[in-house]
Amino acid sequence: MTADLIALCHRQPDRDAVLAALRAAGPDLGVHTDPSSPVVRLTDRAGQPLFAVDGPLLVQVPGEVERLLGVAVEAPVWWVEIRAVSGRDDAIETARRFAERLAGSSEGRVWP
Amino acid sequence: MAVTHPAVDMVTDRAAVVLQERPVVPLSRWLADAVATAAADEKLVQVVTPGTSRLTLPLAAVLGAVGGRRVVRSDAGYYDGLRGELLAWDGAAFQATGAGATPGYGSPALPPAVSGGTVRIEVTVLHPASEALVVGRLVELCVDTLTGGPPLGWGVAEPATQPWSYAEVTAYCRRRAPQPSTVVVTGRDAVGLLRVSRRPSAVVEKLTLAAGGTGAGPDLAAVDRLAVAMSGARMANVRLMVATLHPGRSDTTVEPRFTGWPVPYGVLVGPEPVAEYGVEHARAAPAASVLLTGPATRPLCWCLLIGSPSEPNPSNVLADVLAHFGAPGR
Numbered sequence: 001m002t003a004d005l006i007a008l009c010h011r012q013p014d015r016d017a018v019l020a021a022l023r024a025a026g027p028d029l030g031v032h033t034d035p036s037s038p039v040v041r042l043t044d045r046a047g048q049p050l051f052a053v054d055g056p057l058l059v060q061v062p063g064e065v066e067r068l069l070g071v072a073v074e075a076p077v078w079w080v081e082i083r084a085v086s087g088r089d090d091a092i093e094t095a096r097r098f099a100e101r102l103a104g105s106s107e108g109r110v111w112p
Numbered sequence: 113m114a115v116t117h118p119a120v121d122m123v124t125d126r127a128a129v130v131l132q133e134r135p136v137v138p139l140s141r142w143l144a145d146a147v148a149t150a151a152a153d154e155k156l157v158q159v160v161t162p163g164t165s166r167l168t169l170p171l172a173a174v175l176g177a178v179g180g181r182r183v184v185r186s187d188a189g190y191y192d193g194l195r196g197e198l199l200a201w202d203g204a205a206f207q208a209t210g211a212g213a214t215p216g217y218g219s220p221a222l223p224p225a226v227s228g229g230t231v232r233i234e235v236t237v238l239h240p241a242s243e244a245l246v247v248g249r250l251v252e253l254c255v256d257t258l259t260g261g262p263p264l265g266w267g268v269a270e271p272a273t274q275p276w277s278y279a280e281v282t283a284y285c286r287r288r289a290p291q292p293s294t295v296v297v298t299g300r301d302a303v304g305l306l307r308v309s310r311r312p313s314a315v316v317e318k319l320t321l322a323a324g325g326t327g328a329g330p331d332l333a334a335v336d337r338l339a340v341a342m343s344g345a346r347m348a349n350v351r352l353m354v355a356t357l358h359p360g361r362s363d364t365t366v367e368p369r370f371t372g373w374p375v376p377y378g379v380l381v382g383p384e385p386v387a388e389y390g391v392e393h394a395r396a397a398p399a400a401s402v403l404l405t406g407p408a409t410r411p412l413c414w415c416l417l418i419g420s421p422s423e424p425n426p427s428n429v430l431a432d433v434l435a436h437f438g439a440p441g442r
Contacts, residue, residue, distance in 0.1 A: 004134055039118050039142065052118035054142055061265025061272045061298060068138050068168070068271055079271055081140060086121050086131050 003092060005099045007080040008065065008073050009108030013056055017105045025098035026050075042094075050088075051095035055080040069111050078106070119146040127156040127205035136365055137161055138270035139171040139296065151178045158183050158206050161193070166365035169232075169322045170270055170296045170305045181206060184368040188214055193368030217369055228362030230322050231258065231330035231377070233338070235353040236441045237317040238384070247285055247308050247317050248278030248297075249346055255299035257338040258323040258331070265298045266306075272296045281306070301325035303364050322364035330357050332377065339380045339414040343406025350412070352441040353380040354430065376417045376430040383410040385440035398423070398432040413437075 022029055030043035040053045056078040065073040080102060084095035099110045119142035122129040128150040150157045157180035167182060175182060182193035183206045190199040190206060196217030199206040233254060239245050255263040265272040266281055274280060285293040285308040292309035304321030335355045342350050355378045360371025383406065386394045391411060395402055399415035406412045415433050417426040
């Protein structure tokens with residue numbers, strides 16, 4: 001099972017959409033940011049890492065989504081990279097709930 | 113608990129290990145960052161994938177540049193995705209076992225090769241440092257000539273996010289100077305990595321570009337056209353271009369198995385090294401054929417490497433030509 005998920009959104013996921021998606025992903029997620037990094041890390045109740053989010057990046061280059069993911073999605077598209085910790089099924093499930101909700105509220109889809 | 117890098121699954125004293133399951137593993141922004149961090153910490157980067165995953169050229173090139181390893185997980189154990197040698201985890205890193213190559217490497221037991229192959233070019237341009245210097249025109253010439261269309265995009269990682277603009281690439285590199293810059297560039301069925309770095313009195317532009325596409329194999333006439341186009345005024349500072357044919361897939365991704373030896377096709381020696389050694393010396397280059405191109409006063413030397421009567425192996429011909437001109441790519 002892959003640990004990587006990508007939300008491809010036609011509308012820019014705003015702060016509200018991200019917060020709603022985090023609430024939908026699971027209760028009591030710890031949210032950790034670092035001013036020197038664009039990455040947001042999410043932890044479980046015990047503080048153990050579950051998944052990390054990078055983006056959204058606005059991909060304005062035609063063909064990039066197809067080249068890297070093998071699916072035809074027209075540019076421009078907002079690319080949100082989500083990586084669950086490996087070897088932990090609940091981390092992947094939580095990350096997927098986040099991705100699905102985020103894509104659902106931002107005219108997007110989740111890969112894979 | 114120590115916070116590890118989000119792209120990294122395990123860190124030991126010697127290695128940063130990244131697990132990736134995607135069919136195409138790119139140089140994502142956090143993987144690029146993880147590679148840089150590991151290199152700064154003098155750790156090996158080891159990217160572990162199943163045998164069905166392919167690496168993008170930018171990831172393969174960046175891994176190669178830092179001495180990283182692509183580790184392939186298979187039923188028979190681990191092996192090196194570039195060389196096929198069997199690997200084992202020694203408690204801190206994946207290491208060669210010394211037991212040779214995995215039996216399946218290059219055998220039909222793995223998914224069949226997509227025939228056609230790609231052409232890969234490596235170009236070095238040495239610009240005299242100046243305020244007005246622009247970089248990226250090299251990318252335009254190469255992508256235009258090899259793909260029949262302009263570059264499509266660039267970015268600091270994959271996916272490339274920005275529509276192509278040499279002016280923006282130049283501005284990005286200038287902001288980072290004197291730190292070197294690495295950017296991903298894309299075209300139709302083409303992807304590459306442009307590295308821009310400073311020397312005391314020069315700026316070095318190095319492009320690695322792979323172009324695939326048709327499945328009928330690389331367009332050799334386009335490679336020949338590119339060599340001639342390099343003699344244009346805009347490329348006056350080109351030092352060296354090496355074009356290599358890579359058998360196998362006709363897209364630009366890198367499979368973890370042997371798809372045939374890469375074959376050096378041609379080497380272009382720029383006007384500066386040609387002038388240094390003289391035109392007669394250039395004409396006598398030990399290649400299959402030699403073409404002087406460009407202005408008569410400042411010619412470039414395009415050497416074809418396949419079919420030399422005295423040396424059947426094009427890799428040896430390439431080495432001989434480079435030695436003939438005193439390793440001009442350095």
